[in-house]
Amino acid sequence: MSRISPLRRDAPPRIRKPGxxxxxxxxxxxxxDEPGTLGAITxxxxxxxxxxxxxxxxxxxxxxxxxxxIVVTHEALEADVQAALADIVAAGIxxxxxxxxxIVDE
Numbered sequence: 001m002s003r004i005s006p007l008r009r010d011a012p013p014r015i016r017k018p019g020x021x022x023x024x025x026x027x028x029x030x031x032x033d034e035p036g037t038l039g040a041i042t043x044x045x046x047x048x049x050x051x052x053x054x055x056x057x058x059x060x061x062x063x064x065x066x067x068x069x070i071v072v073t074h075e076a077l078e079a080d081v082q083a084a085l086a087d088i089v090a091a092g093i094x095x096x097x098x099x100x101x102x103i104v105d106e
Contacts, residue, residue, distance in 0.1 A: 019078050019079030020078070022077055023076075023102045023103060023104060024074060024103040026070070026072055026102075026103055027070070027081075027085070027098060028099040029068070029094060030066040030067070030068055030094060030096045031067060031069050032095060033060060033066070034093070037069075037093050040093050045071070047084065047087065048081070049080050050081055051073060051074040055071050072103070078102075085098050
């Protein structure tokens with residue numbers, strides 16, 4: 001019994017470059033607890049066509065302690081998320097490097 005491959009035989013498979021993949025993303029940003037910080041994050045993401053699905057900022061009693069801002073995005077191009085993170089890093093609001101994980105939906 002022969003099996004029929006679902007792949008097209010008339011064209012080679014195309015491997016996408018990492019920046020061309022689309023997925024949702026989890027971002028953890030340890031930031032300074034200062035006015036305008038959340039605005040800088042959302043402006044950078046929106047400027048690169050990255051839509052926010054959810055955002056959470058933990059409350060802290062001391063302004064000297066970095067606070068985590070957790071962002072979950074809608075599906076976006078990897079290159080756009082990387083560009084937005086570069087803008088966030090350049091803004092000088094982070095206390096440590098950002099954490100980014102792709103969310104793979106099946």
